[in-house]
Amino acid sequence: MKRLPLLTAVVALVAALLPSLPAQLLGLALAGATVLLAEPRSFPTRAVLHSVLLAATAAGATALAVAWSMGLQRGAYVGLTVFLRLLALLLVTTVASRRLDADDLHLLAARLHLPRLGLALGLALNSLPHLAEAGRDAWIALAVRSRRRRPRLRHLPRLAEVLLAHTARIAEEATAAAALRGHSQLFRPLLGATPVPPVVAVVGRSGTGKTPLLLRCATVLAERGYPLYGFVQPALSENGQKVGFEVLDLRTGRRALLARRVGLEHGQHGTQFQFEREGFALARAAVEAGPPRGLLVVDELGPVELRGGGHWPAVHRALSRRTPAVVVIGLRRHLLAAFLAELGAEAVTVVDVGMGDAAEAAVLQAVTAAFSSGVELPPGCTRGNRTELE
Amino acid sequence: MRDIRPWTYAALFGSLWGAVELSLGTVLSAARIPFAGLLMAAVGVLCLVTARRLYPAVGMSLLMGVVAAFLKVFSLGGFVIGPMTGILAEATVVELAMTATGSTAAGAITGGALALATAPLQQLLWVLVVVGGEGAAGWARALSRVAALFGWRGSATLQLVLAFTGAAALAGAVAGAFSWRVAGRVTRRLRGGT
Numbered sequence: 398m399k400r401l402p403l404l405t406a407v408v409a410l411v412a413a414l415l416p417s418l419p420a421q422l423l424g425l426a427l428a429g430a431t432v433l434l435a436e437p438r439s440f441p442t443r444a445v446l447h448s449v450l451l452a453a454t455a456a457g458a459t460a461l462a463v464a465w466s467m468g469l470q471r472g473a474y475v476g477l478t479v480f481l482r483l484l485a486l487l488l489v490t491t492v493a494s495r496r497l498d499a500d501d502l503h504l505l506a507a508r509l510h511l512p513r514l515g516l517a518l519g520l521a522l523n524s525l526p527h528l529a530e531a532g533r534d535a536w537i538a539l540a541v542r543s544r545r546r547r548p549r550l551r552h553l554p555r556l557a558e559v560l561l562a563h564t565a566r567i568a569e570e571a572t573a574a575a576a577l578r579g580h581s582q583l584f585r586p587l588l589g590a591t592p593v594p595p596v597v598a599v600v601g602r603s604g605t606g607k608t609p610l611l612l613r614c615a616t617v618l619a620e621r622g623y624p625l626y627g628f629v630q631p632a633l634s635e636n637g638q639k640v641g642f643e644v645l646d647l648r649t650g651r652r653a654l655l656a657r658r659v660g661l662e663h664g665q666h667g668t669q670f671q672f673e674r675e676g677f678a679l680a681r682a683a684v685e686a687g688p689p690r691g692l693l694v695v696d697e698l699g700p701v702e703l704r705g706g707g708h709w710p711a712v713h714r715a716l717s718r719r720t721p722a723v724v725v726i727g728l729r730r731h732l733l734a735a736f737l738a739e740l741g742a743e744a745v746t747v748v749d750v751g752m753g754d755a756a757e758a759a760v761l762q763a764v765t766a767a768f769s770s771g772v773e774l775p776p777g778c779t780r781g782n783r784t785e786l787e
Numbered sequence: 788m789r790d791i792r793p794w795t796y797a798a799l800f801g802s803l804w805g806a807v808e809l810s811l812g813t814v815l816s817a818a819r820i821p822f823a824g825l826l827m828a829a830v831g832v833l834c835l836v837t838a839r840r841l842y843p844a845v846g847m848s849l850l851m852g853v854v855a856a857f858l859k860v861f862s863l864g865g866f867v868i869g870p871m872t873g874i875l876a877e878a879t880v881v882e883l884a885m886t887a888t889g890s891t892a893a894g895a896i897t898g899g900a901l902a903l904a905t906a907p908l909q910q911l912l913w914v915l916v917v918v919g920g921e922g923a924a925g926w927a928r929a930l931s932r933v934a935a936l937f938g939w940r941g942s943a944t945l946q947l948v949l950a951f952t953g954a955a956a957l958a959g960a961v962a963g964a965f966s967w968r969v970a971g972r973v974t975r976r977l978r979g980g981t
Contacts (some may be wrong), residue, residue, distance in 0.1 A: 416919060459918055463925030466932060475922045514853070519795045521802035521854045524966055528799075528806050534922050560803070561837045562976045568799040572792050603978075703792065735792075 401436040406489045413485035418474075421481035428488040435492045448487035449580035456480035486615060516631075520571060535559040573734035588735070593716065595723050595767040596742040597760055599696075600730040601750035604639070607727040608632065609749055610697045614725070614760045615647050618692060626687030627694035628680045630655060646683040647694055653679040670743070672707075684703045689720055692764065696727035703735055716740075723767040725760065793844040800838035800857040804831055808859055808870065808907025818872075824906045825955055827870075828877055829962040831855070832902050833883045836895045836966035837973055843890035845882075848898075850880020873909050892967045901962020904956035911948065 400657050413424030432445065456479040464472025507517030538559075539552050545570065573673050593753045619625050626648045633641040635652075641657040655676030664670050687693060691713060701707035728736055730749070737745055746763035749754050808828050815823035833853075855878070856871045881898035888894030915923050930947075941959050 414916065455917070459922045459926065462929040463922060466925050466928035471921070471925070475919065475925060478921055479918055482919070486917070513794055514850075517798040517801075517850065518854060518857050520795065520798040521805065521858060524799055525806055525858070528803050531807075554965075554969060557833060558972050558976065561834075561969070561973045563976055564799050564803050565796070565973065567790075568796045571795040573801065574821040741908075749793055 402431050402492070405434060406431045406492065407487055409485050413482045416478075418478060418481075421485070424485040425481050425488075428485040432488055441491065443571055444491045445488065448484060448491055451479050452487060454485035455483055460633050476758045503592045523566060524571075526647065528564065531563045531567075532560055535563070543781055569731055573731070578761055592738050593724075594721055595726045595744035595746070595768070596740060596764045597723065597735070597746045597748065598733060598737070599725065599731055599748050599750060599756070599760060601730060604632075606750050608696055609725050610756055610760070611694060611725065611759055612645075614764075615694055617757075617761060617765060619647075623768070624688050624691035625694065626683060627725075628683040629694065629696040642676075643681045644683070648683065648687065651679060655680070677708065677711075680708050684708075684711050684715040685718075687715070687721070690722045692723050692725070692768075693721035694700075694725045698726055698728045699737055703732060718781065723764055727766065788906045792842055793847045793978060795852070796842045796844075797836055797847050797850035800834050801851035804834040804851060804874075805855040807834075808855060808874070812870065824910070825874065825903055825958060828873070828903050828906050828959070829879050829899075830879050831874065832881065832899045832959065833876065833966040833969060835902075836885075837900050837970040838972035839881075839890050840895075840967065841974060841977070845886050845981065848878050848882035848950025852882075852925060853958075858863070867971055869909075869913055872913075873906065874908055876905050877961060880905060892964070895967040895970075896963040900956040901958040903959025903962060904952050907948065907955055921958075926981050 409424045409427035409431055412420045412427060415421065415424075432441065456476045459479045460472045460476025462472075463475045468477075470690070506512070506518065535556050539556055543549055544554060599611060601608050608629050608631050612631070615625055615629070628644050628646055631645055632639050632643045633643055639658065642655045644653050644655045646652075653675045654673045656670035656672050658669050659671045660669055684693060684695065695708065695712055697707065702709040702712070716724070722741075726736070733747065744767070746759075746767075748759045748763065750756050752759060792957035793874075808827060811830070812823070812827045815826065820826075835851060838851060839848055852875050856874045859871050859874060884898030884901060890898065905941040914926075918926065
């Protein structure tokens with residue numbers, strides 16, 4: 398919408414809302430001018446007639462109601478003010494609906510220095526077809542499952558659940574895609590200008606064996622004399638069920654409780670777990686006490702760390718101050734792209750725990766290659782160092 | 788909000804809310820289904836609470852409202868001020884409730900109650916804006932006279948409005964609790980039960 402019609406529209410709206418007959422007359426006149434200025438070539442006759450009819454109906458009904466309760470003269474006056482006000486409002490909104498589009502709003506967001514908002518609005522528009530398709534698929538699936546043409550009313554909560562879960566998955570994919578494409582307007586890397594060492598990322602779903610794999614690799618690497626430090630998070634089990642996690646310092650062998658399962662209702666940070674300070678303190682000590690240019694192992698980085706919480710402050714400090722030679726991290730596969738973008742790592746080796754026995758060899762090979770590709774062992778460290786891991 | 792995730796979650800869940808407003812909302816409005824506004828408000832509460840439970844970031848509910856209102860611009864009915872202000876008002880009250888309670892079930896219930904309670908109040912406000920104070924007073928007197936014809940004397944209009952708002956708030960609290968429960972199931976579905 399051009400500036401002059403926009404100006405007359407705004408003034409018309411303000412004037413129409415004032416409790417004064419001359420102001421409302423001015424508002425209607427300006428609303429008419431807005432229509433003429435915005436649509437100089439094709440006057441929207443039908444839309445204007447529709448607005449006049451609607452305003453006249455509302456004004457007439459109001460005039461009758463007020464006349465019945467407060468007298469004929471008051472009824473006529475109120476009816477006239479309602480007609481003028483409502484007609485001005487309808488004319489302005491008619492023009493706005495014909496002239497306003499997504500590109501205008503996107504440009505407005507950019508002009509107001511709100512690029513994130515503009516990109517979010519663009520993402521919302523682009524997602525509409527995907528969401529519509531997801532809704533259709535969920536509807537059909539439920540209908541098939543209930544062996545009817547349409548799902549029953551009692552199936553609607555499940556339909557909502559499926560659609561909402563699908564929306565969250567699309568949001569995660571969009572996050573990863575934005576991170577990979579380096580949309581600097583959407584994120585600012587947490588590490589800034591700090592150079593990031595080579596990263597070996599061990600990925601897999603929860604409970605698939607990332608921590609045992611990292612423990613086995615850490616044992617082998619320690620025996621070979623690599624200056625290992627950091628921590629892993631072994632799971633705690635009772636009667637075959639996971640009830641929590643503890644932190645194991647790889648250099649000193651100390652352990653501390655990190656999290657206890659308490660259920661979604663009482664969990665912290667949107668998880669099922671309640672977290673313990675002593676676990677975070679031990680993890681912090683584990684990553685900050687290592688030698689410079691050592692081999693840092695961090696298990697595991699999750700959604701909480703991606704939000705800047707959990708272990709992230711300690712890991713951030715370790716990466717920027719201790720400058721490890723190689724970093725080995727455990728994380729879930731769907732968070733890989735987002736974390737790599739946050740780290741700004743350029744040399745990355747991804748090892749999927751689903752590779753089985755080959756995963757251990759892949760991790761060891763990646764670490765060895767990173768050290769042998771010009772990465773020096775820190776002074777004073779020998780290959781005879783050992784750590785207690787049990 | 789330094790992390791990009793609040794923006795993508797707000798964009799997607801706001802898009803879902805807007806899509807439902809564009810489709811179901813337009814159909815209900817055109818068909819003049821009674822209490823369509825309350826039904827759409829309940830759908831909005833479901834989207835707001837679920838997104839907030841999945842990613843409890845301050846400001847995300849408000850951003851979802853902006854996204855959904857943005858999509859409402861493209862409604863079949865055109866630039867509809869009423870539903871847009873309703874969407875923004877609903878997002879604002881849910882944002883306040885969830886932020887004040889730390890994104891908990893209490894916030895979902897409170898936010899739902901406030902969101903649906905604002906629906907009749909918002910319509911009343913819209914009537915006041917269009918008709919003006921004197922016109923609204925005239926309507927109120929006329930309604931009182933009609934109520935008197937049926938033997939209902941006293942401050943009938945105010946009682947009616949309060950009763951309707953109270954019922955809407957109760958329905959909103961139920962919607963908020965239901966939304967929190969569905970959000971929990973969505974969370975479990977996404978995290979594979981771990």
